[in-house]
Amino acid sequence: MLIDTVIFLPLATALVLMLVPRRATAAQKGIAFGGALATFFLSLTFLTLGVGTAADQSVPWISGTWVAAYHVRVDALRLFFVLLTTLVGVACVWAAFSYAQQPRLRGYLCLILAFETTLLGLFTAADLLLFYIYWDLMLIPVFLLLTGFSGTQAARRAAWSYLIYNGAGGLVLLLGIIALVTQTHTFEVGGSALNLSPQLEWWIFAAFAIAFLIKTPAFPFHSWMPPTYTHAPPPVVAMVSGVQSKAGLFGLLAFALPLFPHAAQTWAPLLLVLGVASILYGALAAMGEQDAKTLVAFSSLSHLGLVWLALFAFDITSISAGILMIVSHGLIAAALFLLLGFIEERVGTRDLARFGGMSHRAPRLAVMMLIAAMAALGLPGLSGFAGEFLILIGSWQTQPLATSFALISVVLACVYMLKLFQSTMYGPERVPHPGAALELRAREAWLVAPLLAAIVFLGVWPGWLNDRTPNVVARIHSRVNVAADLQVRLARIHLGPNVVARIYSRAHDVGHEL
């Protein structure tokens, strides 16, 4: 019951908002903010769950030749996804006040709240049909927020690439789910391994993986991401990059890895390569980027690539750090995009070459930006470092080669994040409208502050999170490593010295020919 309340409170708030007259903007703001805040505080009660226990609720829903249940669940894994969503949700609803004016404000708030409900539903779903329903439903609020409520032509074009890409991913996922159900005759698979024929398992996992790669996104399925992140209004992009991008990773942790361990092993080498490619491609692209939001978008690609590496290294430390990284990236991305939104509002551009030196007159903004940027580049003491460092330690055990490529990105992250920070904040003041106020308003500072506080908190005390997850992680870890120990070693060899030797000899041959 509590879970349902948390899931549907934002939606209920949105429905109440629809009844408020369009001109009563103060009431709309109050109701929306109150709803989001109440959801956050309610979700905090899940923290009282002990380690290894879960709040679980299952109601029969559809029965026929197959069954589906309305099964929602909050366990140690799902807890953090839920908390991330509700926290970022409060910030985004609050931030939305800056971006939508009458007559669009009401619809804007409704859609953000509805989006929050779909995300919460997704992260609590323990039934594949329910999971899929929320997976697809979340396209609608984002699509509408990008079209009707953002106003720019570029955002509308981005809306199409968002819709078509993610729609395609969703349909592939649907095919996989239904192929699975024709065998199991139930959608309520509960995360226990199934006895599927290896071939079918291989195909179904592939369908899941494609959908998850698109949603996250990871290289080479990321082409919808830069335009969407760049042109979406800040609260929307903070929700999308902060929370929605975790949907695929959540799907891996909660469903795909425990359900299809053998296929996961088989696919791991390719997915590792894609993860590493995301890390490097994202970092390099971010380095060359002049548009502040696009830069952060590519850094997102790079950071989430690291999570792919963490999960498919199949090491217990790396998986557990992967969860930390997921939460940490959610907080950092949301904070960065919201701050960049405030900056763009003040200077009217995102082009790094056209403004700078804001710190002189906006010290509060500069400090907040500094914390977020430092967290993104992995400064010790902030959550980004804890996640990255533990992932690298863990994945080094099983995937040394892939990890060493990933290490490069740590250096590159410093380059692009410092570039972002320096060119916006340091140097002589260059703003298009000198004299205009630059400093953050109190509301704006307050709405980003909790995100930054959480970043510091997790950086100082990552154990707060990771001490709760050992059971979940151990379960996933043991499942993927069961009966597949051999495969792990094979995969390692496959990506290990062998490849290096081959690359070396290829280079040698080329050298000879020259």
Add this chain to the structure above:
Amino acid sequence: MTSVAGVSISWPVLAPIVILTVGGLLIMIVDLLSRSASKALLYGIGILSCIGAFVMLLPLQGQSTTTLAGAFASDRFSWLFDIVLLLTLAITFLLSSLPKAEDGGSPGSYAALLVFCTIGGMVMAGANNLIIIFLGIEQLSLALYVLAGTGFPREASQEAALKYVLLGSLASGFLIFGSALLYGSAGGVGLAALRTAAVNPSGLFFIGFALFLVGLAFKLALAPFHTWVPDVYEGSPLAITGYMAVAVKAAAFAVLARIVYVVVGHDSVALVPLWTIAILSMLVGNLGAIRQRNLKRLLGYSSIAQAGYLVVAFAGVSRDGLNALLFYLVAYALTTLGAFAVMALLGDGSDSYANLEAYRGLHFRRPWPAAAMALFFFSLAGIPATAGFYGKILLLEQGLSAGPWGFAMAIALVFGTLVSFYVYGKVVWDMYSYVEDEAAQPTGNSLAPWVAVAAGALGTIMFGVLPQAFHILQM
């Protein structure tokens, strides 16, 4: 139970049709006696006879009998089609009652034709032999040929009627020729006799079956026999287009399902042409819809695609497939009728909201009709929590559990759905795009279409969120 010339007649089974016939005749008589009879009276009689027929249908639920020497069946299957047809008829009357709705200047004959058309559909739903099938199809089609032209004197409407007559009669030719060959190969017109012939099919049977399928595909608007659809849908009066999109499709699918299940009965080579045209329809329907700027044409193309989807239900020729077919058909009927009802509501029965341009920024002028339209389009696209989504799950399940052709159809369905995201998304996009101070089309706000919109929306959400509710209909 009475007996005429040695053939026993079970009146309860025929009662719904009899009531509709009486209703139709009554409309004609009232129209004849008082030339000034109001629309409200005539359509009121029509709706009342709908309700009467519905009441007579209720006791038939769950029964399975045949009458007229096995020529006409009443079972779980025909029952649900009859319900869909009656619902469609009632909603069509509601939409026709709007001030600007076209009726060819003669509401009496318009209403009577609509009723007779529906009788044809109900005959098709229960038809158990080739002659009755043909009878039903012709009654349905002949009435519709006239109704398509009731936009008179609008030229597009006359064009629609003419096109429909010419191509429709060609289809009927195929149908009757195919029937003749099937009769020749089976030695009887009953579907049971055909079933025997289908066990060891002769060449004659195959040819007859193929011709029959072609004729039926015309009525179903399956590609490549769909070419009449866009023009006829665009030209016909709004309410008639909605009726065509749902009633004709439902009735023709009733016939097709009986042929597939009773005559063929298993996954046979004879059905391969059907799978092929289904795949083709999904592609043609969705790709063709991309460039449409007229909502009636767009829904026409969409109906081609949806007909293709519905065929996927037959993939395994299983009992579950039949359930999938019925569910998706009901979902399709609710959403399509709902969409036409929104169009009628906004345009007050006229075509003024058939143009997509008119929908720009609708949300900011009329949020509720815009939300309803978005819901119907989401359902057509198969977005979750709508009836269309659950229907697609059932269809995909059939496709994926039934061999290579089933798999091919499932892939086509998924691809078609992806394309349709763009098609339907475009309409939603227009509605939710903010346009500053544009001279917008005036919008109507009558009660009658609201009833239809509400019914469609409630059904779409209910069957989407609690699909189990559908089993009540199927018991």
